[in-house]
Amino acid sequence: MRPYIFNKSxxxxxxxxxxxxxxxxxxxxxxxxxxxNLFNKQNDIDLGKIPRxxxxxxxxxxxxxxxxxSASPDSIQLDECLPSKKRIIFGVKPCEGRAVKLNSQxxxxxxxxxxxxxxxxxxxxxxxxxxxxxxxxGVGCFCRSTGGxxxxxxxxxxxxxxxxxxxxxxxTGTEISNxxxxxxxxxxxxxxSDLTAAEQIKKNACKxxxxxxxxxxxxxxxxxxxxxxxxxxxxxxCLNCGICTYLCPTCSCFDMMDYFEDGKGSQSRCWDSCMFSxxxxxxxxxxxxxxxxxxxxxxFLHKLRYYPEHHNGEISCVGCGRCVLxxxxxxxxxxxxxxxxxxxxxxx
Amino acid sequence: MEESVxxxxxxxxxxxxxxxxxxxxxxxxxxxxxxxxxxxxxxFFSQSFQPGQYALVWIPGYGEIPLGIASAPTEHNKLxxxxxxTGKVTSKLHTLTEGMLIGLRGPLGNGYPWEKxxxxxxxxxxxxxxxxxxxxxxxxxxxxxxxxxxxDIWIVHGARTPGMLLYKDNFKEWRKRDDVKVHITVDSTSLxxxxxxxxxxxxxLKQELPTVDENSVAxxxxxxxxxxxSIDPLKEKGFLPENVLFSLENKMKCGIGHCGRCSIGKTxxxxxxxxxxxxxVNEMPDDY
Ligand SMILES: Cc1cc2nc3c(=O)[nH]c(=O)nc-3n(C[C@H](O)[C@H](O)[C@H](O)COP(=O)(O)OP(=O)(O)OC[C@H]3O[C@@H](n4cnc5c(N)ncnc54)[C@H](O)[C@@H]3O)c2cc1C
Ligand code: SF4
Ligand code: FES
Numbered sequence: 001m002r003p004y005i006f007n008k009s010x011x012x013x014x015x016x017x018x019x020x021x022x023x024x025x026x027x028x029x030x031x032x033x034x035x036x037n038l039f040n041k042q043n044d045i046d047l048g049k050i051p052r053x054x055x056x057x058x059x060x061x062x063x064x065x066x067x068x069x070s071a072s073p074d075s076i077q078l079d080e081c082l083p084s085k086k087r088i089i090f091g092v093k094p095c096e097g098r099a100v101k102l103n104s105q106x107x108x109x110x111x112x113x114x115x116x117x118x119x120x121x122x123x124x125x126x127x128x129x130x131x132x133x134x135x136x137x138g139v140g141c142f143c144r145s146t147g148g149x150x151x152x153x154x155x156x157x158x159x160x161x162x163x164x165x166x167x168x169x170x171x172t173g174t175e176i177s178n179x180x181x182x183x184x185x186x187x188x189x190x191x192x193s194d195l196t197a198a199e200q201i202k203k204n205a206c207k208x209x210x211x212x213x214x215x216x217x218x219x220x221x222x223x224x225x226x227x228x229x230x231x232x233x234x235x236x237x238c239l240n241c242g243i244c245t246y247l248c249p250t251c252s253c254f255d256m257m258d259y260f261e262d263g264k265g266s267q268s269r270c271w272d273s274c275m276f277s278x279x280x281x282x283x284x285x286x287x288x289x290x291x292x293x294x295x296x297x298x299x300f301l302h303k304l305r306y307y308p309e310h311h312n313g314e315i316s317c318v319g320c321g322r323c324v325l326x327x328x329x330x331x332x333x334x335x336x337x338x339x340x341x342x343x344x345x346x347x348x
Numbered sequence: 349m350e351e352s353v354x355x356x357x358x359x360x361x362x363x364x365x366x367x368x369x370x371x372x373x374x375x376x377x378x379x380x381x382x383x384x385x386x387x388x389x390x391x392f393f394s395q396s397f398q399p400g401q402y403a404l405v406w407i408p409g410y411g412e413i414p415l416g417i418a419s420a421p422t423e424h425n426k427l428x429x430x431x432x433x434t435g436k437v438t439s440k441l442h443t444l445t446e447g448m449l450i451g452l453r454g455p456l457g458n459g460y461p462w463e464k465x466x467x468x469x470x471x472x473x474x475x476x477x478x479x480x481x482x483x484x485x486x487x488x489x490x491x492x493x494x495x496x497x498x499x500d501i502w503i504v505h506g507a508r509t510p511g512m513l514l515y516k517d518n519f520k521e522w523r524k525r526d527d528v529k530v531h532i533t534v535d536s537t538s539l540x541x542x543x544x545x546x547x548x549x550x551x552x553l554k555q556e557l558p559t560v561d562e563n564s565v566a567x568x569x570x571x572x573x574x575x576x577x578s579i580d581p582l583k584e585k586g587f588l589p590e591n592v593l594f595s596l597e598n599k600m601k602c603g604i605g606h607c608g609r610c611s612i613g614k615t616x617x618x619x620x621x622x623x624x625x626x627x628x629v630n631e632m633p634d635d636y
Contacts, residue, residue, distance in 0.1 A: 066357050071408035073448045076361045107606055114619070115356040115604040222613055226633045253608030256601045260409025267357070267412075269601075272609070279609055280599050283434040286572070288598065288612070288636045298635070306614035 003161075003170040003198075004182050005190040011167060015039050015090060017183050022128065023087040025058075027051045036089060047091050047132045047162070050141075050320065054249035055089055055096045059103065059123045060271075062246075066119065067267040071260070081266075082118060088128040088180075095143045095318040097129055097155030099249030102307075102316050104155075106252060128176055130169075131159040135201050137209050140321025142334060144209035148318050151202045161198045168198050215315060215334065216341035217308045225305070226297065230339045234300075235292035237329045242273035244323035244331070245299065250316045253279070274298045300336050356604045359406050359451030360388035362427065364444055370430060372511030376477055377442055378418070381427040384449065389425050397421045398459025399484035400595060400623050404603045405429060405441070406451035413437045414600045414618070416569075417455060418480035420487035422494070427452075428484075430514065432477040456603045457622050460485060460593060465565055469500040471557065473578060474569035475507055475549060479514050481595055482569050486518075490528060499563070501528045504556070506549035506574065508535045513544075531556050549574050553581040565591045579626070589627035596622045596629070596636065612636045 006014060018024050024039040027046050034049040036057075065081040104124060107117040134141070134150035143150060153159055153170075157177045161168040168190050171177035181187065190198075218225055245251040255272040259265055272279055275295050281287040289295050307316035317333060324332050366380035383389035399420055406412040419428035433442045444450065460481075470489065472482045482503075489498055503522065507513045513532060523530050533545035533552045545552050549570065566587050568578055575594060582592055598610040598617045605619035613633040615621070624632075 067359075069408060071449075076359075076408060076449050076451060078359060078451070080355050080358065115606075117604075117606055118355050222633045226635075252606075254601070254606075256412065256607070258409050258411050265409050267406075269607075272607070274608065282597070282599055283438070294635065301613075302608075302611075306611070309614045 002189040003168050003195070004186075005163075005166050005168050005188055005194055006182055006186045007166055008162075010186055011045065014169075014182055014186055015045075017186065018088050018090070018180065021179065023085060025087060025089045027091045039090070045091060050093060050138055050322065050325075052322070052326075053247065054099065054320065054322065055092050055127075055129065056099065056103070056249045056252075058087070058089060058127050059100055059120055060107075060252055060254070061123075063268060063270045064119060065266055065268045066256070068264070069266070070264050072263055080118075082122045083126060084122065086126045086128070088130060090130045091132045091160075092129050092156075093320060094131045094133060094150060094152045094154075094156065094159060095141075095148050095320045096249055097131060098143075098148050098152065098318045099155070099320070100124065100129070101155040102250050102311075102314065102318070103252050105311055105314075106307075128157045128180070129155065130180065131156045133159055133161045133202070134205055135162055137205055138321055138325075140324040141209065141319060142212045142215070142321060143319035144206060145212050145215045145334070146315055146317050146319040150205040150209060161201060163194060163197050163201070166194070168194055213334070213338065215304070215317065215319075215337040217313060217315060218305060218340040222305075225301065225340070228339070230336065231293050231297040234331060234336065235296045238275075238292055238296050238331055239329060240275045240277075240292050240295060241328065242275040243326055243328065245273040245275055246271060247322040247326055249318060249320055249322070250303070274302070300333065300340075303333070304337055304340060356602075357453070359404075359453045360385065360392070361449050362452045364446055364448050364450065367444070367446060370514050371507075372509070375433045376430055376514070377433075378428060378430045378515075379441070379444075381429070381450075381452070382425065383427075392455065393421060393425065395455055397455040398462060399488045400459030400481050401455040401457050402481075402603075402622060403427075403429075403452050403454030403456060404600075405437075406453070407437055407440050407444070408451065410437045410440045412451075412453075412601075412603075414456070414603060416478065416480040416484075416595065418483045420484045420491065422488055422491040428480075430477050430480045430483075453603070457618060458620070460567055460623055462488070466497045467499060467563070469502070469560065469564040470498055471502040471504070471564065471566040473504040473549060473553065473566055475505060475514075475574055476571050478569040478571070478595065478597070479505065480569075482567065483515055483518065485567065486522065486528075490522070490525070495527065502531070502557070503528060504531045504533070504549060504552055506533045506535075506552065506570070510534050510537055510544065548577070550577040550581050553578055553585070557581070557585050560586045562588055562591065565593065567593045567595075569595050589630060590625045592626040594624055594626065594629060596624055598636065 025036045026039045028037040028043045029046040034051045069078045107120040153172045157174045158171045158180045254269040256269045303316045361384040362381040368378045370376040402414045404412045415429045474482045600610045601607040605616045610617040
């Protein structure tokens with residue numbers, strides 16, 4: 001099937017078509033910060049920027065109800081709160097689709113010996129991602145260094161390429177993606193020359209990104225990697241603020257908590273961070289990661305070493321650059337990866 | 349197939365049948381529980397529950413905590429936990445009384461490798477609330493259906509004072525048997541009765557254990573210091589690193605490998621453990 005093409009001025013009309021079937025979310029910039037907002041006539045879509053928060057919020061929300069219950073000393077009634085709202089997120093970056101896939105490998109594993117997170121799974125089934133490919137990768141972007149692509153389709157239902165005055169829309173063949181086909185007078189197939197133009201845009205974007213060095217997985221003995229000077233050096237700068245983990249589209253650690261009042265309660269979870277000392281501190285006071293050094297090391301080794309060891313060498317970083325851009329002390333995962341790969345790194 | 353779609357956060361209601369103060373400092377209580385619904389009980393016990401596994405015990409409004417299961421699968425539908433009062437959930441648990449309902453999910457993690465241990469001499473060494481899974485193991489090993497599958501069985505249990513020793517009724521029974529060697533020790537006592545040794549667990553290991561070969565396995569559960577100082581005596585007696593088993597403890601929330609906090613290096617304690625051999629622990633980076 002050929003991709004579709006429509007004038008940029010018709011984007012709003014296309015979103016309205018989608019909006020009749022699904023709830024539609026789009027990136028909107030307010031006070032200089034881009035986040036996903038519900039589509040309505042008032043807000044202006046801003047496709048140029050990398051949204052500050054990633055689509056992680058739609059799959060593993062910052063705060064999510066797991067169970068609601070009523071409980072007394074002699075009765076307990078639990079109800080699971082599985083999400084059911086269908087929605088489209090329009091204008092995500094292609095790297096976000098990969099991030100969803102990486103988290104899905106952890107939370108909804110396919111082997112039947114591992115447990116499935118039904119909340120993440122439901123969110124995955126209910127959330128449709130339409131990406132806006134990256135003609136001009138951002139300064140912090142390095143998706144190609146992590147195995148991604150500025151026009152990659154992994155984890156997406158459709159992707160849009162910006163041809164200047166027109167938008168080329170390509171569905172990816174997922175079950176739901178045929179419901180994304182533009183209707184009525186927006187339903188026009190792209191021509192051969194549109195496709196050639198799109199190819200050229202993709203090539204240019206890749207060229208920029210390919211100048212940024214590849215991230216390699218260190219295979220050095222873990223005891224040696226643990227003792228590298230780099231952890232001490234990085235910890236001296238790191239504030240343990242956790243911004244990197246909250247903005248990261250693949251960081252998925254969470255805490256669980258209970259609320260209870262007048263016989264009714266709920267169990268929920270919220271984002272947590274390996275950068276915080278309470279993350280691992282035992283009840284009796286012992287802490288396996290007592291200082292910033294151990295916590296910084298955990299974050300980077302989890303992404304660049306432990307995750308790949310469980311998932312065929314894939315690192316759990318998609319190169320969106322959020323942590324690079326927003327770390328208050330400019331800690332850069334690319335520099336850390338470079339230093340690690342000096343110590344026997346290889347890919348896959 | 350059914351199992352793969354079950355919500356791993358769903359909990360079974362369980363009723364508290366008994367509460368028993370184990371120790372003189374009143375910090376350790378043992379709870380006897382039973383399932384409210386027989387299908388939950390059937391499911392739990394049909395999950396090939398093995399001594400060494402743990403469960404997440406939930407108090408509505410307070411939270412969930414991992415606790416080693418102190419009862420054995422051979423005790424037929426009975427659940428026992430021994431709880432050290434430390435923080436929010438354990439303190440609340442200590443206030444609960446018979447008849448009350450709480451929640452539970454599990455069994456979780458891997459038990460001791462019972463199939464592989466068949467035919468071996470087994471040394472169960474421990475103290476404190478971590479002895480819970482050893483109680484489960486001893487009950488299992490000494491049950492008529494399993495005893496003949498294992499060779500010599502030794503138990504070493506230590507505490508600070510006689511009043512801190514656990515499972516006194518069980519130990520009375522076990523000491524009466526001639527197919528298990530029981531050594532109990534206390535750090536100090538004013539009334540030496542000959543019933544126990546005086547000295548810490550590592551000291552008793554040095555003094556009482558025979559020299560062993562590759563057919564002997566030690567399962568060691570206790571406070572970190574006890575474990576640390578037991579390693580050398582065990583090595584001296586001839587235990588191989590792969591034949592010394594520990595149950596590791598890390599802070600846990602989800603219990604299913606998802607929340608990310610219990611890991612040591614690439615190893616997830618809640619799903620790949622909590623049982624590991626000394627050989628495996630030696631491979632782990634120093635992050636525990
Ligand atoms: C596999 C395993 C088996 C265990 N078996 C037993 C047992 O048989 N008896 C016993 O008394 N204790 C056992 N523990 C320790 C017990 O889980 C903690 O003491 C308990 O979680 C403390 O909870 P709290 O709410 O009272 O403490 P708080 O300090 O208020 O802790 C807050 C929360 O952090 C988590 N947490 C804190 N410390 C620990 C810890 N050491 N381990 C795991 N999670 C923690 C829990 O989710 C807890 O609710 C075991 C731990 C593990 C990992
Ligand atoms: S954002 Fe930077 S300073 Fe903050 S925790 Fe992450 S690495 Fe450390
Ligand atoms: S307790 Fe959540 S990953 Fe182990």
